[in-house]
Amino acid sequence: MRVLxxxxxFGGTMTARQAAEAVATGWxxxxxxxxxxxxxxxxxxxxxxxxxxxxxxGEYVKVAIPDPLGRDTTGSVLRVGDDGYVESADATGLHLxxxxxxxxxxxxxxxxxxxxxxxxxxxxxRVVVGLGGSAxxxxxxxxxxxLGAVALDGAGAALPYGGAALVSCDRLAGVPALRGAELVIxxxxxxxxxxxxxxxxxxxxxxxxTREDVLLLDAALARWAEVLVRDLxxxxxxxxxxxxxxxxxxxxxxxxxxxxxxxxxxALVRDLIGLDAAxxxxxxxxxxxxxxDFQSLRGKVxxxxxxxxxxxxxxxxxxAGQVSVxxxxxAAAGIEAAYSVADELGSAQAAIDAGASGLTRLAERVARxxxxx
Numbered sequence: 587m588r589v590l591x592x593x594x595x596f597g598g599t600m601t602a603r604q605a606a607e608a609v610a611t612g613w614x615x616x617x618x619x620x621x622x623x624x625x626x627x628x629x630x631x632x633x634x635x636x637x638x639x640x641x642x643x644g645e646y647v648k649v650a651i652p653d654p655l656g657r658d659t660t661g662s663v664l665r666v667g668d669d670g671y672v673e674s675a676d677a678t679g680l681h682l683x684x685x686x687x688x689x690x691x692x693x694x695x696x697x698x699x700x701x702x703x704x705x706x707x708x709x710x711x712r713v714v715v716g717l718g719g720s721a722x723x724x725x726x727x728x729x730x731x732x733l734g735a736v737a738l739d740g741a742g743a744a745l746p747y748g749g750a751a752l753v754s755c756d757r758l759a760g761v762p763a764l765r766g767a768e769l770v771i772x773x774x775x776x777x778x779x780x781x782x783x784x785x786x787x788x789x790x791x792x793x794x795x796t797r798e799d800v801l802l803l804d805a806a807l808a809r810w811a812e813v814l815v816r817d818l819x820x821x822x823x824x825x826x827x828x829x830x831x832x833x834x835x836x837x838x839x840x841x842x843x844x845x846x847x848x849x850x851x852x853a854l855v856r857d858l859i860g861l862d863a864a865x866x867x868x869x870x871x872x873x874x875x876x877x878x879d880f881q882s883l884r885g886k887v888x889x890x891x892x893x894x895x896x897x898x899x900x901x902x903x904x905x906a907g908q909v910s911v912x913x914x915x916x917a918a919a920g921i922e923a924a925y926s927v928a929d930e931l932g933s934a935q936a937a938i939d940a941g942a943s944g945l946t947r948l949a950e951r952v953a954r955x956x957x958x959x
């Protein structure tokens with residue numbers, strides 16, 4: 587049997603490549619004669635650059651940047667031909683903070699701006715920014731400041747970092763320095779910037795926001811959108827409600843305001859790594875991620891892989907750390923069955939503690955059920 591293994595990363599536990607290797611190890615123990623093809627994936631979130639570099643090569647350019655709390659860290663730009671690829675999670679990732687440090691009122695996307703600037707400095711004609719997994723909710727204000735456009739209050743003072751300060755934003759000073767480079771957003775999050783389905787309401791709580799924080803942050807982003815529309819020529823007038831503006835704590839909005847074109851992250855990666863050719867030559871498809879939940883069905887990796895499998899009438903399986911999608915919803919998305927490491931090991935904490943070994947154990951059991959079926 588030919589088996590295509592194409593997972594996303596598993597949160598802060600495994601990269602997509604490590605997850606694919608863990609599945610392959612378990613599968614081979616049970617079905618050593620099966621032919622396995624590994625295609626690690628990303629929808630633009632954590633692991634985006636690693637997945638692209640594994641598939642299409644390129645050269646890494648290391649960049650000194652601040653993390654979401656302003657501490658020194660290192661990010662990368664991946665140069666491939668005339669393109670520069672940036673992973674926003676390098677600078678804003680939730681994995682960079684402990685649970686106690688999460689506070690979207692003060693975290694900043696400044697490092698993302700430095701990564702984009704570095705990509706432009708290397709001569710990239712097109713900069714593709716993968717969005718996802720962020721600990722920030724500043725609407726990309728930090729990114730804008732790093733590129734040369736600073737948010738000011740009514741007295742003309744630069745606002746402090748973080749989403750909460752934007753409620754006092756009066757104007758934008760300066761022009762983002764992009765030297766004519768084309769910007770592309772790689773993301774499958776279609777949330778608007780503000781409102782009940784916006785960045786603050788949907789993603790704020792997982793970044794440490796209380797209910798009161800969510801209300802403050804939503805009002806701050808609404809004010810930020812007003813300023814961007816007024817002060818940036820060419821900014822979409824419907825910025826606050828534009829699909830994808832709420833991605834990565836509103837980084838999507840700032841990039842759209844700069845004229846970025848939004849593309850499906852999974853579709854972009856699928857095309858670059860040749861996933862369709864791999865799907866054409868397989869009998870069974872296995873994908874996965876840390877948590878297979880309702881968001882997974884809205885254009886993320888599992889949904890994208892399942893769609894490709896369904897086009898070819900191939901069975902598609904999901905292996906995840908946790909599964910909260912029902913069988914009916916999974917089937918409607920083209921997924922034959924979903925398996926949970928947490929169920930295999932007895933609890934979510936056991937799954938986290940086990941890491942790759944837990945996924946390997948689950949894959950061994952799934953192979954026993956599906957190989958040569």
